[in-house]
Amino acid sequence: MGEFRPVADVxxxxxGSWRAERTVRDLAGMDEGTFTGTTLFSPLDDGGLLHxxxxxxxxxxxxxxxxxxxxxxxxxxxxxxxxRFSDGRPFHDLDLTSGQWVTDHPCAADLYRGEFTVLDADHWRTVWRVAGPAKDLIxxxxxTRTADDTRDRP
Known part of the structure; x- marks a missing residue:
């Protein structure tokens, strides 16, 4: 991936609110799916965000x-x-201070490897590669930050 933008505080x-557009490619069966929706990050009492x-x-x-x-x-x-997952189990760490982060999440016999990239103040991307005996996915x-998100941006 080309350029990315460092973020002081992830x-x-x-x-705020983001438009999410996802492609899911099954490399074994060559099927492809899509997800289109909204991702809302709202404040939690402990200083975190509910996604x-x-x-x-x-x-x-x-x-x-x-x-x-x-x-x-x-x-x-x-x-x-x-x-963390909604039930509190650990998922992965995230550090975007360089604008890009790679992390792993083992799940049973499968391994999820995530790459997070900040493109600019209003765009970021994740790419998860899932490999194992049961899955072969990207x-x-x-x-994209939604137009109705009028908060001050870092």
């Missing part, structure tokens, strides 16, 4: 509602985050 940067994503996932021509919730908590270093999500 939680401050992510706060709620909702929209429509289309797979093999069938559209279904889809949603997920994560918790982005303050990380161990200033400006970083500790990302999930690419482009996030």
């Amino acid at each position: 939680l401050l940067y992510l706060a 709620h994503e909702s929209g429509t996932f289309v797979w093999q021509g069938v559209a279904r509602p889809a949603e997920r919730t994560l918790r982005f908590l303050p990380g161990t270093a200033p400006g970083t985050a500790d990302v 999930l690419t999500t482009d996030y």
Whole structure:
């Protein structure tokens, strides 16, 4: 990936509403799906953010509602985050102080490798490569800050 933008505080940067557009490619079966929706990062009492994503996932021509919730908590270093599933289990760390971050999440026999890239104040991208005996996927999500998000941007 080309240029990226360093972010001093990942939680401050992510706060607000984003349009999410995701492609899901199954490299084994060559199927492709899409997710289109909204991701809202809203404040938690502990200084973190509640990440709620909702929209429509289309797979093999069938559209279904889809949603997920994560918790982005303050990380161990200033400006970083500790990302957790909604039930509190650890997911991954996140440090965008250089504008880009690569992290892993082992899930049973599969390995999720995520690459996060900040493109500018209103655009960022994640690419998750999922490999293992049960999965061979690439999930690419482009996030665009929504026009109704009028907060001050870092």
